[in-house]
Each structure stands twice: as structure tokens, then as C-alpha cells.
Amino acid sequence: MSLVERQETMNQDSAVWDGGMGSVSDYVALLKPRVMSLVIFTAFVGLMLAPGNVHPVLGIVAILCIAIGAGASGALNMWYDADIDVVMTRTRKRPIPAGKITPDEALAFGITLSIGSVLTLGLLVNWFAGAFLAFTIAFYVIVYTMWLKRSTPQNIVIGGAAGAFPPMIGWASVTGSVSLESFVLFLIIFMWTPPHFWALALVKNGDYTAAKVPMLPVVAGPTSTRNHILIYSILLAPVGVAPYLLGFASLFYGAASATLGIIFVALAADIWRKREGDAAKAACWRLFKFSIFYLFMLFALLLGESLISGA
Numbered sequence: 008m009s010l011v012e013r014q015e016t017m018n019q020d021s022a023v024w025d026g027g028m029g030s031v032s033d034y035v036a037l038l039k040p041r042v043m044s045l046v047i048f049t050a051f052v053g054l055m056l057a058p059g060n061v062h063p064v065l066g067i068v069a070i071l072c073i074a075i076g077a078g079a080s081g082a083l084n085m086w087y088d089a090d091i092d093v094v095m096t097r098t099r100k101r102p103i104p105a106g107k108i109t110p111d112e113a114l115a116f117g118i119t120l121s122i123g124s125v126l127t128l129g130l131l132v133n134w135f136a137g138a139f140l141a142f143t144i145a146f147y148v149i150v151y152t153m154w155l156k157r158s159t160p161q162n163i164v165i166g167g168a169a170g171a172f173p174p175m176i177g178w179a180s181v182t183g184s185v186s187l188e189s190f191v192l193f194l195i196i197f198m199w200t201p202p203h204f205w206a207l208a209l210v211k212n213g214d215y216t217a218a219k220v221p222m223l224p225v226v227a228g229p230t231s232t233r234n235h236i237l238i239y240s241i242l243l244a245p246v247g248v249a250p251y252l253l254g255f256a257s258l259f260y261g262a263a264s265a266t267l268g269i270i271f272v273a274l275a276a277d278i279w280r281k282r283e284g285d286a287a288k289a290a291c292w293r294l295f296k297f298s299i300f301y302l303f304m305l306f307a308l309l310l311g312e313s314l315i316s317g318a
């Protein structure tokens with residue numbers, strides 16, 4: 008089906024649309040605010056860690072642009088995924104499947120905010136950061152959402168790069184370039200994304216099967232997914248310590264990130280061991296929730312150290 012045909016079908020499918028304009032809270036929901044809050048925080052840490060000084064106003068502009076660009080990509084993701092979001096219990100209350108906002112409105116909103124955030128970042132901060140933001144939005148919307156998500160169980164491994172770029176964009180907003188340090192920040196999120204997501208996908212397996220999305224638990228089964236979660240967690244733990252190993256974080260960060268990494272692996276091993284019933288589900292939820300705490304803590308520690316050393 009061509010994109011135009013798809014769009015027409017989606018508009019007809021929105022027969023449940025209540026006829027009014029979506030409310031402000033519906034538009035805010037289109038930006039996936041809770042997920043994006045951590046994305047924005049990692050971008051902020053990238054900006055704060057970068058060497059050199061950016062004028063505080065430009066720093067705020069950069070973070071706002073990254074936040075709006077990230078939200079816009081969420082809106083475009085919801086526009087494209089409306090047909091599967093309506094099938095999945097976790098997502099069916101989103102503004103498009105719930106009939107609060109039409110696909111056309113979401114598309115226009117997402118495109119407008121994407122263009123606005125990229126141009127503002129490019130014009131006011133620097134064009135390298137602006138182009139990086141445009142690339143990241145395109146990666147999430149076109150490469151992950153439109154292409155990989157529905158075609159391969161490795162969707163989130165490759166597509167996860169989109170969620171890992173924001174600290175590099177924050178860094179680039181200050182320096183106009185990339186560096187080993189900013190690449191390490193990318194690598195932490197890149198290695199973190201698969202266990203973060205597969206822990207949830209193991210529990211929500213039925214949703215993805217119903218929506219015919221080839222997530223790893225659907226295609227390869229729960230045993231293979233548990234193995235994958237454990238392997239990625241074991242790889243993630245040393246990557247989390249890399250800022251210390253490479254000399255841009257203190258021994259305190261090294262010890263804290265190693266401890267958090269060991270807990271991460273222990274929780275992944277717990278998923279690997281507990282395979283049946285409520286205990287298996289509880290183990291998945293524990294790792295999913297801890298994954299968010301883990302990433303937040305690593306970046307918060309890095310931020311704290313940069314503030315102390317800059318004071």
C-alpha cells in the first residue's frame with residue numbers, strides 16, 4: 008500500500024473520531040512526554056559535559072529544540088503506528104486510536120514541530136547540531152518506525168540508535184562536533200535499549216502478537232529473548248563503567264556504575280531463571296523499572312561530577 012493510500016485508509020478508520028479538535032492534553036500525549044523526559048535529560052547531560060561554554064540562553068534553546076524534536080518524532084511515530092496502536096491494550100488509549108486527534112492532525116503537528124525544532128537549533132545554535140537532530144528524527148520515524156519495526160526482530164537493536172543520539176546532539180550543540188566522550192554516552196544508551204525494551208516485550212508479548220509486530224519474543228520465543236536480555240546486560244555493565252575507564256569520570260562514578268551494572272546483570276539473570284507464571288512476570292517488571300533508574304543514575308552521576316568540577 009502506498010503512503011497516500013495508507014493515509015486515506017487511516018482517516019476512514021478514524022470513524023470513532025469525535026468531531027472536535029483535540030485538547031491540549033491530547034497534543035501533549037502525542038509527544039510521548041514520559042519516555043521523552045529521560046531522552047531530554049540525557050541530552051542535557053551531553054550538553055553539560057561538553058568542553059567549552061555555551062551561552063545559557065543558547066543552552067536552553069538547544070534543550071528545548073531537542074525536546075520538541077524528540078516529541079515531534081513521537082507524534083510521527085503515533086501517526087504511522089495508529090493501525091497497530093489500536094490493537095494493543097497498552098497503546099489503544101493514545102490520542103489517535105482513541106479518536107481524539109485525526110491522523111492528518113498528528114502528521115501536520117509532527118512535521119511542523121520537526122521542521123521548527125531543526126531550523127531553530129540550526130539557526131540559533133549551530134547547523135551540525137541541527138542536522139544531527141534532523142537525522143535522529145528521520146532515523147526514529149523512517150528507519151525504525153516505518154521500516155525496521157514491522158520487518159525484523161532486531162528492530163530495536165538498530166532502531167535504538169535513535170534514542171541514543173540525543174546526548175551526542177546536546178554535546179554537538181556546544182562543540183559543533185562529536186567526540187569519543189559523546190560516543191561513549193551514545194554507546195551506554197545503545198547497549199541499554201535492548202534489555203530495557205525486551206523485558207517489557209516479554210510481558211506484553213500478546214499485544215505484539217495480536218498486532219503482528221515481529222518483536223523478538225514473538226519471533227524467537229521467550230527463551231531466546233531471555234538469553235538476549237542477559238547477554239546485552241553483561242555487555243552493558245562494562246560500557247556503563249567506560250566513562251571512568253576512559254578517564255572522564257571519577258573513581259566514585261566507576262564504583263557506583265559498576266555496582267548498578269552488577270544489579271542490572273543480577274536482575275537479568277533472575278529473568279533468565281524464573282520462566283513461569285507470576286514470578287517470571289515480576290522479574291521482567293523489576294528489570295524494566297530498574298533499567299530506567301539505572302540510566303537516570305548513570306547520567307545524573309556524570310552531571311553531578313561535571314557540576315562539581317566546574318564549580
Ligand code: HEM
Pocket residue numbers: 041042043045046049163166167168169170171196200203204207299302
Ligand atoms: C527503540 C528503543 C526503545 C523502545 C522500543 C522502547 C520502548 C518502550 C516502551 C514500549 C515503553 C512502555 C511504556 C510506554 O509506552 O510509555 C517504554 C517506557 C519507557 N522508556 Fe523506552 N524504549 C526505547 C528507548 C528508550 C530510550 C532511548 C529512553 C530514554 C533514554 C527510554 C525511556 C523510557 C522511559 C522513561 C519509559 C517509562 C515511561 C513511563 O513512565 O511510562 N526508552 N519504552
Ligand SMILES: CC(C)=CCC/C(C)=C/CC/C(C)=C/COP(=O)(O)OP(=O)(O)O
Pocket residue numbers: 039042046073076077080084088098140143144147156169170173
Ligand atoms: C531527538 C529525538 C528525535 C529523539 C528520539 C528519541 C527516541 C527515538 C526514543 C525512542 C523511544 C521509544 C519510546 C521508542 C518506543 O518504541 P515504539 O515506538 O515501538 O513504542 P510504542 O509501541 O510505545 O509506540
